[in-house]
Amino acid sequence: TTVAWSFLTVGIALGSWWAYYELGWGGWWFWDPVENASLLPWLAGTALIHSLAVTEKRNLFRAWTVLLAIIAFSLSLLGTFLVRSGVLTSVHAFANDPERGAFILGFLIVVAGGALTLFAVRSSTLTNNKGFKPVSREAFLLGNNLILLTATFVVLVGTIAPLFFEALDLKISIRSPYFNGFFVPLTMALIVLMVPGVFSNWKRQDGRVLVKRMAMLAPAAVIAGWFGSRLPEPSPWQGVLAIMLALYLVFAHVDDVVRRARAYGQGFFTGLRKLGRAYWGMVSAHCGLAVMVAGITLVSFHEVERDIRMGPGDRASIGEYDFVFDSLDNYQGPNFDSTRGHFQVSYQGEPVVILHPEKRTYHASGQIMTEAAIDAGFWRDLYVAMGEPLDDGNAWAVRIYFKPGIRWIWLGSLIMAFGGVLALSDKRYRRLRFANGEKEATNES
Known part of the structure; x- marks a missing residue:
């Protein structure tokens, strides 16, 4: 999942860069249906990665994880159908072949329908009686997953609805106001939940300790947001809030890195070296998101x-x-x-x-x-x-x-993809595979 997600992140960034350089209209994202076709599995895949983290750590969300895997792959097939079938007119579309489109659509129906049917029949085997408190890392990750799936649904409706109405001989066009109207508040809510998610413990978190820790970072974010508002053309409140949240996310990870490094009790730099690559991958990916959000905000409000x-x-x-x-x-x-x-x-x-x-x-x-x-x-x-x-x-x-700040959009995307690569290099996954292999060999013997 992480390999696919990292490649898709780089691919979307390259597509955005191509549109900016080659089309001559100065834009980096147009909510074109084919652009949306790549964003849909990325959103679902991001939710899947976080759900897999809960499944790995706590053996929870197993049914949810399987369902997200089915959704992410089905959306990848849907994107292939939209791009290759010719049902859409776009500078990003690759082909106009109805026969190929019919085959891909049939394949999508068989794969998605079969997987969902199997999931409905066997999902009871994935249940788990373990629980978690409303204030815990699991709860915040579940909230983020719900936001990501809501964003996925918004993009899916905005992409598919014109095709549905066109089949009824009705012409409608869904453009930026619809997508931005939903996506901006959803992104802000996502960042708001990411910070306590990073700070919280698994299973249960003391709410007072969490609020105190988050409050310590607020003044720094407010000051940084004030500087952002002093740009040549001051941002509206949405722009100032987005910059503040992006900086708040970065400050939160810096604080978390410092605390974790000191927790080893062997000196700060020694503690840094003991932090796993999977953890550094998470930090990089989250900070990359903050950089990208800051770039989008700057170019949207100050262009x-x-x-x-x-x-x-x-x-x-x-x-x-x-x-x-x-x-x-x-x-x-x-x-x-x-x-x-x-x-x-x-x-x-x-x-x-x-x-x-x-x-x-x-x-x-x-x-x-x-x-x-x-x-x-x-x-x-x-x-x-x-x-x-x-x-x-x-x-x-x-x-x-x-x-x-437009370069920050692609820089943030590359930092996110680098975070995925960094997580992949973590030794504990290789040890886990080795241990599973030894266990299977013992069982066979």
């Missing part, structure tokens, strides 16, 4: 976009950045002809970079593509894309962006 008419010699400004359309020329590539612009960018009068956006026409297909010019940085991206020519080519529709 500046200008769609303007520009010709050689024209100037446009975004904040303290000036963009001068210096010149235009023609360029011949190995398999395309290009009209290329040259934009000089300066910050407070000091030269920063020269950007070269292009409008390419490919020889083989005659397809016209936008090649955006991007000056990438850790804190911000400057993005210029050329649209359509105006006034017989003397001027162009130009799109200019200032995107703060």
Whole structure:
């Protein structure tokens, strides 16, 4: 599960990066149905990983874990059907083959239907009489799983509903307002439950100790959130709250690492070396989520976009950045002809970079593509894309962006995937497999 989840995390990040670089509209996520097809098994797989942790530690949630495994794999097959069958029109879709789509749909019905039927018949064998208190790590992990499944259901409905209504000759479109309206509060609630989940003990946790420990971190998060609100364009309360929660999650893991390292009583650095790789993988994955949430918040609330008419010699400004359309020329590539612009960018009068956006026409297909010019940085991206020519080519529709923190989205995704790889390298899983192998060999003999 962790291997599949790590690959899928990297794959989604690469797809987002591709859309940002190649499509020329400056976006990293559009809630496109094919994008959603990859997100659905990722959400279910994330819930499955956390459910497996409870099953491993406490032998609980066994039926829940099996059901999540069935859901995650079924959603993977559903994503394959959406992408490969041609039922969706998308720049991400790979094929338009009804016969292939019918086969995949049939396979999905057999696999998902058979698995769910078997689960209904045999789920009673997975019951366990062990319990846990309402304030415990199990309870918080169960709450997070419910939030992740709710998010999965929201995305599934938003993706499938247009297809259902289209079959009834009704055209509807479900776009960002629907998804964001649900996803933003669900993500915030998820982070709120993650912090006490990290701090809590298995089976039972003293509520007063938990509240005291969480309260110690609150002032640091509030101060950091205040600094976030002092950006050039102050965020609305949703943006400030999201930054605070992301920082709160990071501070909580730093506090937990320090406490666990000191608990060994052999010195802080010695204690750090004794922390298992699976634990470091969890810390990395959770901190990666915080980095990604911070990046999404920054680019969502502080991005500046200008769609303007520009010709050689024209100037446009975004904040303290000036963009001068210096010149235009023609360029011949190995398999395309290009009209290329040259934009000089300066910050407070000091030269920063020269950007070269292009409008390419490919020889083989005659397809016209936008090649955006991007000056990438850790804190911000400057993005210029050329649209359509105006006034017989003397001027162009130009799109200019200032995107703060957008690199953090992909950085956070890679940190999460690295956390999965780190957890996979934990020696205790190899010892467990070795011990199980010895046990099976003894039983056979």
